[in-house]
Amino acid sequence: MTEVSFHETARLDQAARAGLLRRSETDLSAFTEKVHPIIEAVRTEGDAALVRFARELDKADVKAGGLKVTEAEIDAAFGMVDDEVVEAIRFGIDNIRRFHEEQKPEAMWLKEIRPGAYAGDRITPIKSVAIYVPRGKGAFPSVTMMTAVPAVVAGVPDLAILTPPAPDGSVDAATLVAARIAGVETVYKAGGAQAVAAAAFGTETVKPALKIVGPGSPWVVAAKRLLAGVIDPGLPAGPSESIILADETVKGGLAALDLLIEAEHGPDSSAYLVTHSRRVAEEALAALPEHWARMTEQRVAFSKAVLTGSYGGIVLTASLEDSYAFVNDYAPEHLEILSTDPFRHLAHITEAAEILMGPHTPVSIANFGLGPNAVLPTSRWARTYGPLSVHDFVKRSSVGYVTASAYPDFAKAARTLARYEGFSSHEHAVSDVREDYL
Numbered sequence: 001m002t003e004v005s006f007h008e009t010a011r012l013d014q015a016a017r018a019g020l021l022r023r024s025e026t027d028l029s030a031f032t033e034k035v036h037p038i039i040e041a042v043r044t045e046g047d048a049a050l051v052r053f054a055r056e057l058d059k060a061d062v063k064a065g066g067l068k069v070t071e072a073e074i075d076a077a078f079g080m081v082d083d084e085v086v087e088a089i090r091f092g093i094d095n096i097r098r099f100h101e102e103q104k105p106e107a108m109w110l111k112e113i114r115p116g117a118y119a120g121d122r123i124t125p126i127k128s129v130a131i132y133v134p135r136g137k138g139a140f141p142s143v144t145m146m147t148a149v150p151a152v153v154a155g156v157p158d159l160a161i162l163t164p165p166a167p168d169g170s171v172d173a174a175t176l177v178a179a180r181i182a183g184v185e186t187v188y189k190a191g192g193a194q195a196v197a198a199a200a201f202g203t204e205t206v207k208p209a210l211k212i213v214g215p216g217s218p219w220v221v222a223a224k225r226l227l228a229g230v231i232d233p234g235l236p237a238g239p240s241e242s243i244i245l246a247d248e249t250v251k252g253g254l255a256a257l258d259l260l261i262e263a264e265h266g267p268d269s270s271a272y273l274v275t276h277s278r279r280v281a282e283e284a285l286a287a288l289p290e291h292w293a294r295m296t297e298q299r300v301a302f303s304k305a306v307l308t309g310s311y312g313g314i315v316l317t318a319s320l321e322d323s324y325a326f327v328n329d330y331a332p333e334h335l336e337i338l339s340t341d342p343f344r345h346l347a348h349i350t351e352a353a354e355i356l357m358g359p360h361t362p363v364s365i366a367n368f369g370l371g372p373n374a375v376l377p378t379s380r381w382a383r384t385y386g387p388l389s390v391h392d393f394v395k396r397s398s399v400g401y402v403t404a405s406a407y408p409d410f411a412k413a414a415r416t417l418a419r420y421e422g423f424s425s426h427e428h429a430v431s432d433v434r435e436d437y438l
């Protein structure tokens with residue numbers, strides 16, 4: 001077997017260190033080229049293109065009239081999923097709802113900026129949002145929970161899920177269960193770039209939406225980038241990634257266990273263990289085979305591809321400060337701080353979309369419903385974006401109100417600046433001319 005990638009920062013030159021920060025989605029050109037004709041086909045042919053791509057790309061038999069999941073299919077899904085799974089979905093949704101209700105902004109705020117002049121924000125839901133729920137290298141009821149709950153809490157009136165069909169033309173049963181429990185009843189059988197295009201342009205069956213949220217494979221990410229002028233593509237959420245930051249207080253075997261969580265998503269995922277402790281690094285390396293022995297063949301193959309390739313492995317740093325610097329440069333989607341005293345490290349981390357603290361908060365717990373959103377920016381976008389939230393499903397309108405008593409001071413300043421900027425109508429509107437009409 002090829003060896004797990006092991007890097008010592010002290011031995012890396014600048015180019016090699018920069019290489020470790022790359023993700024599989026850094027260069028999407030190969031995908032973009034193939035996605036272009038898919039988008040064009042959906043724009044011009046609508047449902048017929050969705051049916052064709054379902055057959056070609058998902059090997060799925062979906063009929064033109066069957067692109068929308070029926071109420072009966074959702075009812076039937078409850079009979080196909082174990083009670084334990086339904087219970088876990090309900091538990092997760094309950095936590096996610098509690099978290100996002102706390103996050104929900106007030107419908108309006110208005111402050112007296114100066115005596116007699118008021119300004120604030122009014123928050124209203126986005127009218128229509130499409131939710132992409134991936135399926136391929138896994139089924140993702142948890143993504144349904146993470147995307148649908150904040151959308152429902154925000155009050156989006158027109159919500160629809162798009163998700164790839166299986167070869168028998170069905171949608172993952174637990175995804176349908178999660179959709180109904182979360183409060184979304186419209187589900188379309190379409191995946192990949194064709195789903196993003198359908199949400200952007202609409203087809204005979206799929207209603208167009210103003211925005212699309214939800215993570216996906218590079219096909220989905222590439223389509224969102226190409227369609228950014230037609231539909232709001234939301235935060236960039238591509239192949240999953242994580243850093244396990246371990247200090248000297250933990251066992252390396254535990255770090256290895258958690259390193260494998262996000263590494264098993266797919267060969268295009270990224271996962272690093274970052275530690276300044278050589279003991280932790282070496283214990284982790286030694287423990288990987290025993291962890292692999294417990295995993296399924298497919299997940300072993302995916303995580304080995306990640307950890308022996310260019311997007312994962314073990315990074316042994318020169319010091320704790322060097323570990324913090326590496327994490328902040330990398331700006332991971334998920335960060336786990338493995339330490340008996342994780343809070344001592346927290347202040348040093350500024351660039352990470354999700355920070356999970358201590359040995360009892362592994363990434364799995366947050367993925368499946370601790371409360372915070374597990375749909376997060378990837379590929380270093382954590383430097384400017386945060387997790388998916390209620391805020392992604394609303395927009396702000398600012399509100400202003402100037403009373404007659406406050407008006408003169410504001411009008412004087414506006415006249416002066418209007419004149420300076422050369423806008424005569426702007427100036428007249430706040431000059432003596434106005435008095436004639438009040």
Ligand SMILES: NC(=O)c1ccc[n+]([C@@H]2O[C@H](COP(=O)([O-])OP(=O)(O)OC[C@H]3O[C@@H](n4cnc5c(N)ncnc54)[C@H](O)[C@@H]3O)[C@@H](O)[C@H]2O)c1
Nearest residue numbers: 134135136137164191192215216217237239240265375376
């Ligand atoms: N960032 C997050 O919050 C987050 C959460 C969950 C999952 N993920 C990531 O989402 C991704 C899910 O990927 P997936 O593959 O399981 O599901 P997916 O639904 O994103 O991709 C599958 C679809 O891709 C399209 N496709 C596949 N091969 C193609 C080809 N050759 N040409 C054109 N289109 C093709 C098909 O339409 C298929 O339906 C993973 O990378 C996972 O790590 C991210």
Ligand SMILES: N[C@H](CO)Cc1c[nH]c[nH+]1
Nearest residue numbers: 140142143240241367374
């Ligand atoms: N790790 C994913 C977000 O990057 C979420 C997820 C769902 N299921 C398993 N994992």
Ligand SMILES: [Zn+2]
Nearest residue numbers: 240261262367
């Ligand atoms: Zn995961």
